[in-house]
Amino acid sequence: xxxxxxxxxxxxxxxxxxxxxxxxxxxxxxxxxxxxxxxxxxxxxxxxxxxxxxxxxxxxxxxxxxxxxxxxxxxxxxxxxxxxxxxxxxxxxxxxxxxxxxxxxxxxxxxxxxxxxxxxxxxxxxxxxxxxxxxxxxxxxxxxxxxxxxxxxxxxxxxxxxxxxxxxxxxxxxx
Amino acid sequence: xxxxxxxxxxxxxxxxxxxxxxxxxxxxxxxxxxxxxxxxxxxxxxxxxxxxxxxxxxxxxxxxxxxxxxxxxxxxxxxxxxxxxxxxxxxxxxxxxxxxxxxxxxxxxxxxxxxxxxxxxxxxxxxxxxxxxxxxxxxxxxxxxxxxxxxxxxxxxxxxxxxxxxxxxxxxxxxxxxxxxxxxxxxxxxxxxxxxxxxxxxxxxxxxxxxxxxxxxxxxxxxxxxxxxxxxxxxxxxxxxxxxxxxxxxxxxxxxxxxxxxxxxxxxxxxxxxxxxxxxxxxxxxxxxxxxxxxxxxxxxxxxxxxxxxxxx
Numbered sequence: 001x002x003x004x005x006x007x008x009x010x011x012x013x014x015x016x017x018x019x020x021x022x023x024x025x026x027x028x029x030x031x032x033x034x035x036x037x038x039x040x041x042x043x044x045x046x047x048x049x050x051x052x053x054x055x056x057x058x059x060x061x062x063x064x065x066x067x068x069x070x071x072x073x074x075x076x077x078x079x080x081x082x083x084x085x086x087x088x089x090x091x092x093x094x095x096x097x098x099x100x101x102x103x104x105x106x107x108x109x110x111x112x113x114x115x116x117x118x119x120x121x122x123x124x125x126x127x128x129x130x131x132x133x134x135x136x137x138x139x140x141x142x143x144x145x146x147x148x149x150x151x152x153x154x155x156x157x158x159x160x161x162x163x164x165x166x167x168x169x170x171x172x173x174x175x
Numbered sequence: 176x177x178x179x180x181x182x183x184x185x186x187x188x189x190x191x192x193x194x195x196x197x198x199x200x201x202x203x204x205x206x207x208x209x210x211x212x213x214x215x216x217x218x219x220x221x222x223x224x225x226x227x228x229x230x231x232x233x234x235x236x237x238x239x240x241x242x243x244x245x246x247x248x249x250x251x252x253x254x255x256x257x258x259x260x261x262x263x264x265x266x267x268x269x270x271x272x273x274x275x276x277x278x279x280x281x282x283x284x285x286x287x288x289x290x291x292x293x294x295x296x297x298x299x300x301x302x303x304x305x306x307x308x309x310x311x312x313x314x315x316x317x318x319x320x321x322x323x324x325x326x327x328x329x330x331x332x333x334x335x336x337x338x339x340x341x342x343x344x345x346x347x348x349x350x351x352x353x354x355x356x357x358x359x360x361x362x363x364x365x366x367x368x369x370x371x372x373x374x375x376x377x378x379x380x381x382x383x384x385x386x387x388x389x390x391x392x393x394x395x396x397x398x399x400x401x402x403x404x405x406x407x408x409x410x411x412x413x414x415x416x417x418x419x420x421x422x423x424x425x426x427x428x429x430x431x432x433x434x435x436x437x438x439x440x441x442x443x444x445x446x447x448x449x450x451x452x453x454x455x456x457x458x459x460x461x462x463x464x465x466x467x468x469x470x471x472x473x474x475x476x477x478x479x480x481x482x483x484x485x486x487x488x
Contacts, residue, residue: 015416019231019254020335024355026345026476031267031330036322039274042281043301043323046290108471155201 141173181346201406213323220428226422230259230349231307236342259346266333266346304328304466313468313477320473323363327356335416335458339451347461348408357412360469364404368476374486403465404472408465415461423447 148162232255235241247254273293280294290298309317309324331347338345346352369377381397382390426447430439 002322012225014350016347017230017257018252020257020259020349020351021255021355022252023256023260025264025359026358027260027263027267028326028330028359031270032322034271035329038271039278040301040325042278042304043298044318046281046284047298047302047305057299102396124414139321 141170193242199437208342218431220425224382224421224424224428227424228345228348228417230257230344230351232257234261252323258344259349259352262346263334263352266330266337270329270333270427277336300329304374308463308467308470310468312474316477317470320367320470324361324466324470327469328462331412331465332462335462336455338416338420339454340457345416345420349411350413350421353413354409356465357408360408360472361405363400363412363469364472364476365401367473371477401465404468408468412427412461415457419450419457423450423454426450 145166148166149159151162185441203217209283232244232246233241234244244258244261246253248254277294277297280290284290284294284318289295304325305317305321309321313320334346334352337343337349368380372380381394383393384396426443430436430443
């Protein structure tokens with residue numbers, strides 16, 4: 001404490017010195033001018049340029065990201081739409097196929113029924129025709145039999161033989 | 176970890192390097208003390224401390240001798256070159272060398288290239304002053320004041336640091352130097368104010384927007400306010416730089432006044448090393464504060480009307 005008191009009292013610390021002020025000003029101004037030209041200019045310029053570069057890089061990255069996101073969104077939409085389309089197509093195809101199948105089956109059924117009906121008809125006709133023929137035949141046979149009976153009626157043996165032969169004939173004929 | 180150790184050992188070696196001239200300087204003191212009587216030791220210590228702090232025309236390189244700087248008187252003005260002027264020139268030379276190299280590197284560098292080594296270190300400094308000091312305090316148009324702020328920062332920093340090396344002297348512990356630098360800030364502040372408000376706005380600002388009957392009080396207050404800012408800058412830097420050196424030197428001289436090795440070992444050396452490390456911090460801090468306050472004053476002076484209004488209320 002005493003030492004510092006002596007220092008302040010002894011003066012000198014606050015003495016003005018115009019020469020030093022002059023040299024300080026001159027030195028400082030020269031340093032300022034030289035540094036401004038050779039150091040601060042390039043350095044601050046480089047810093048500003050880099051700042052701009054970084055900002056533009058960030059901006060570009062941001063736009064790229066947004067674009068990528070938009071593309072992704074679009075892709076997703078397209079994919080969803082394609083999925084829906086495919087689903088729809090499959091469903092439609094299935095429906096069509098089902099319809100086609102039922103149609104074909106129905107048609108086949110109808111055809112079969114028709115064919116069966118016509119076959120039945122034909123059989124009926126054939127049967128009727130055969131029956132008519134048979135009737136005529138039987139009538140003829142009966143007439144022939146009667147004729148033979150009448151012819152053979154002359155004797156019993158003959159009658160018997162006639163009847164037997166007739167029966168035989170009949171059975172032969174049947175077969 | 177290795178790096179930290181290396182740094183620590185670097186600091187230690189620097190501290191030892193610093194202590195050497197002190198010890199040598201003290202060597203002269205012991206001679207002086209032995210010639211006189213014990214009772215005058217304290218006065219002698221004060222003289223030696225003053226000798227270390229004050230400006231002088233003698234460049235002392237103690238064990239190797241000393242030489243006297245030439246005296247120049249032009250037109251009745253004594254513009255002799257003193258120790259602090261020499262230190263200032265040395266600081267300027269170092270600054271021009273460092274920043275010349277860095278600037279050259281930046282000129283040859285493309286924008287996409289990353290700086291390395293010295294350029295990288297200085298870029299961190301420049302970027303700090305540019306963004307955290309200039310841009311945040313001045314705002315728009317800070318680019319115009321950037322060269323001044325950067326120069327004043329590195330200039331004061333270099334002068335502060337040169338006070339901490341052997342045979343160095345702290346030019347910033349001379350009030351003439353700090354006053355000159357503060358006057359630069361003052362002029363730049365006034366010019367910035369005139370430019371952004373015009374002469375009319377500048378004069379209106381001196382009335383602080385009060386009623387005309389109060390002008391007789393307000394104008395002197397505002398005018399004094401203009402000058403307190405550079406005065407505060409001057410005294411802050413000068414006092415901080417002087418105080419640290421006085422403390423270090425006083426701690427060293429305690430052991431010589433008490434003539435005790437024990438005091439030297441357990442008080443003087445450890446405490447002065449501590450204060451020295453503190454001084455390294457203060458060297459950066461004061462350079463930063465001077466720059467910061469300069470930027471703040473410029474920012475306040477060139478603030479737009481809206482901001483002024485907000486600040487006034």
